[in-house]
Amino acid sequence: MRGLGEFRLLRRLRAKSPPLPPAVLAGMGDDAAVLQPSPGFALVATVDVLVEGKDFHWEWCPAEAVGHKGLTVSLSDVGAMGAIPRYALVALGLPARTPVKRVDALYRGIWEAAEASGVAVVGGDLSEAPCLILSVTLIGEGETDHLIRRSGAKVGETIWVTGPLGRAAAGLCALKAGYRPERSAVKGRRATHIPPKARKAIRETIRAQLYPVARYREGRILAEAGIATAMIDLSDGLASDLTRLAEESRVGARIFADRIPVDPSTRQVAELVGLDPLRLALGGGEDFELLFTSGAASAAIEDALARKGFARPHAVGEICPTDERLTLVGPRGRQEPLGSGFEHFR
Ligand SMILES: [Mg+2]
Incomplete structure (x- = not known):
């Protein structure tokens, strides 16, 4: 990671990220994503965090699995509301010594899980941290009278x-x-x-x-x-x-x-x-x-x-x-x- 830096890493991720659906009016690359909600639907939002050493261990958890789980835990919460998962925002804290291959694998896990569930990753943030911290915010939508509490x-x-x-x-x-x-x-x-x-x-x-x-x-x-x-x-x-x-x-x-x-x-x-x-x-x-x-x-x-x-x-x-x-x-x-x-x- 040290040789790459935040901005080059962001550019690299943006270039690799899958295409976005038409309801995403602006995705990565602007100050904030612009999302067009479906008519008559309420938004459902949830956030979850995975912390290295607490929620997962590199000893047995591949980076791809960390990415997969990061999205899955939020998919599960949106699903428990009876809503349709739509958009994700990914915040990642990384030690400077993290190998770039590990970051790529982590994103591969996120994108694969996102693609399989029809979720578009529309933004995120990166920062240096003492251990790896992955936080995924997921936005879904559903008809107000169908959402389950x-x-x-x-x-x-x-x-x-x-x-x-x-x-x-x-x-x-x-x-x-x-x-x-x-x-x-x-x-x-x-x-x-x-x-x-x-x-x-x-x-x-x-x-x-x-x-x-x-x-x-x-x-x-x-x-x-x-x-x-x-x-x-x-x-x-x-x-x-x-x-x-x-x-x-x-x-x-x-x-x-x-x-x-x-x-x-x-x-x-x-x-x-x-x-x-x-x-x-x-x-x-x-x-x-x-x-x-x-x-x-x-x-x-x-x-x-x-x-x-x-x-x-x-x-x-x-x-x-x-x-x-x-x-x-x-x-x-x-x-x-x-x-x-x-x-x-x-
Ligand atoms: Mg829950």
């Missing part, structure tokens, strides 16, 4: 999730334990050979951790069909994110442990690293599936997503009155309070 859940409604939980957390645990997707032995311990049957599970969960998929398309369908009454994306874990939704809706909730979708790969990796897969599903974050509530019939909800080619969602619990708080119901009916999962600064 966290506050709309009602007593008696069913709680749904769009896909399996705990995979990303299992992947992170595998990485921390020294497993790598491309290796047949645990890193640093040649003798610990990984059985071929477990390799696929390790690869899948690590991929879920490094290259998460945001469910904004599903969020949009649930919003347009008027199915979801409240929605949140699972960035911090089911227990923590459901707590926030319940607080905003002023309700309690009951989750049934045996209905929480945990896929075989997650179970296999949990066993390898000696963790309870249910704890990964409840407390592990970064699955980026959507959690939503609905009073509609199960078949109608499942069909709305399945008809458009998406996975069938899973009913995991029900909304109850506030005084019942948040409860986890075990397989034999035993009840315990649902913990609140991962939180920053704690």
